[in-house]
Amino acid sequence: MHEHVSEGVYVVDTMMFGVEEYAAAFVIDAEKPVVVDTGLESDAGNVLEALDEIGVARDEVEYIVVTHVHLDHAGGVGDVAEACLNATVVAHERGVKYLTDDEKAARLVENVHDAVGSLADAYGGIETVPRERVEGVVPPETLDLGDRTLDIIKAEGHAPHHFALYDDTSEALFVIDEGCAYMDGREVLTTPPPDFDYDETLESFDRFEGYGAEYLLYGHYGVNPDGAEAIDRHREALNDWVNEIRAARENGSDEEAVEAVVSNHSEEASNPIVREVMARDVRGVLNYLND
Numbered sequence: 297m298h299e300h301v302s303e304g305v306y307v308v309d310t311m312m313f314g315v316e317e318y319a320a321a322f323v324i325d326a327e328k329p330v331v332v333d334t335g336l337e338s339d340a341g342n343v344l345e346a347l348d349e350i351g352v353a354r355d356e357v358e359y360i361v362v363t364h365v366h367l368d369h370a371g372g373v374g375d376v377a378e379a380c381l382n383a384t385v386v387a388h389e390r391g392v393k394y395l396t397d398d399e400k401a402a403r404l405v406e407n408v409h410d411a412v413g414s415l416a417d418a419y420g421g422i423e424t425v426p427r428e429r430v431e432g433v434v435p436p437e438t439l440d441l442g443d444r445t446l447d448i449i450k451a452e453g454h455a456p457h458h459f460a461l462y463d464d465t466s467e468a469l470f471v472i473d474e475g476c477a478y479m480d481g482r483e484v485l486t487t488p489p490p491d492f493d494y495d496e497t498l499e500s501f502d503r504f505e506g507y508g509a510e511y512l513l514y515g516h517y518g519v520n521p522d523g524a525e526a527i528d529r530h531r532e533a534l535n536d537w538v539n540e541i542r543a544a545r546e547n548g549s550d551e552e553a554v555e556a557v558v559s560n561h562s563e564e565a566s567n568p569i570v571r572e573v574m575a576r577d578v579r580g581v582l583n584y585l586n587d
Contacts (some may be wrong), residue, residue: 297344298323299518301511303466307518308346311367312333317517318481319368322470323350324463327442328358331371331376331383332461332470333515337420340372344379357383357441361446363472364458365391367408367419369515375425385425386439386448389432391457396427398580412504435459449504453497454486460500462507469509469523474500477531482531485537485577486516492580494538501531541581550586554578 297309297316304325312335321343322332329352334340345543355379356467362370365387373395377385385395393400401424435450444465451460451474461470475497477484481503482525487494504512505527510518512527520526540560544553557578558565 298349299343301466301468301513301519303394303463305466305467305468305513306346306350307513308343310339310368311342312336312339313415316545318439320513320515320517321369322513323347323544324441324444324446324466325350326358326404326444326446326465328440329356330361330439330446331357331380331440332361334372334376335473336358336368336418337371337422338418340375343376344374347380348412348490350386352389354380355382357440359383359533360385360462361439362387362391362395363470363515364388364455365394365404365460366455366473367405367422369472370395371420373421374425377425383429385430386433387430388457388459389434390522392427392430392432394457395422395425396430398424421496424555425433433459439540447507449500451496451503453495453500454488456490460504462509467508467510467523469504469507469511470513471500471504472513472515474504474533478512478514478518478520479516483520483526483533485530485533487534487537487577487580488582489580490576492577492584494534494581494584497534497540501527501534504515507540538581538585541578542585545582545585550579550582553578553582 299307305424308321324330342547394404437448437450439446447462449460454473544556
């Protein structure tokens with residue numbers, strides 16, 4: 297399943313956990329085509345099928361860009377790279393070892409499985425890629441796609457190996473997981489542990505505004521048509537969220553702060569899945585405040 301955004305940019309539903317419109321990969325049908333993220337290992341086939349449907353030959357894919365090495369974005373990289381044998385895998389320099397070294401990849405998977413508990417089997421694993429096929433980058437960088445350029449933007453608030461992208465032809469800014477998600481047409485904060493960094497995220501928002509993007513594209517999920525206008529809302533919501541958690545932290549232990557903040561949002565937290573995600577995101581901010 298895929299959706300055309302603009303000027304050769306497509307959102308691909310990876311069908312994470314079998315759920316529609318929960319996690320996205322992307323295809324840029326440029327002169328030198330690009331796959332952006334690959335979903336979980338179990339979902340790589342959906343990304344490859346989308347390539348076929350869009351009409352991009354697998355052997356013509358120039359780059360597989362991994363925006364960060366969390367399994368819901370990078371788990372399928374080995375399968376997609378094996379199918380797209382002429383593609384170079386591009387990842388943040390800090391993430392390259394997890395894509396190329398079997399031992400470090402296994403450690404990554406183990407850490408994820410420990411963190412997600414009962415969802416471990418659903419998250420699966422990751423097949424590594426030969427080191428010679430992977431290019432490590434330190435943003436800012438630019439990829440030449442022939443008929444357009446793709447800027448690689450420093451955006452390390454979500455994780456130190458995370459970056460964003462900007463396609464100058466479609467004017468689409470791929471914020472991916474930096475500070476916010478876009479679910480069911482709603483802008484939703486995302487501040488998960490262990491790496492959320494408030495200051496880095498605010499700096500990313502400043503960079504994003506400089507592009508004046510027409511569209512914002514999110515890893516969870518899809519396209520915000522408000523583009524650059526949404527960034528200030530993201531910033532304001534993030535400031536309010538961090539200040540709320542900081543105040544709760546002053547009145548008790550971290551776990552008491554988690555319970556207090558979740559209780560402040562009782563209507564949203566009535567859904568047990570939302571409650572779990574909200575508690576996780578509170579812990580992400582607490583980790584930042586405690587450093």
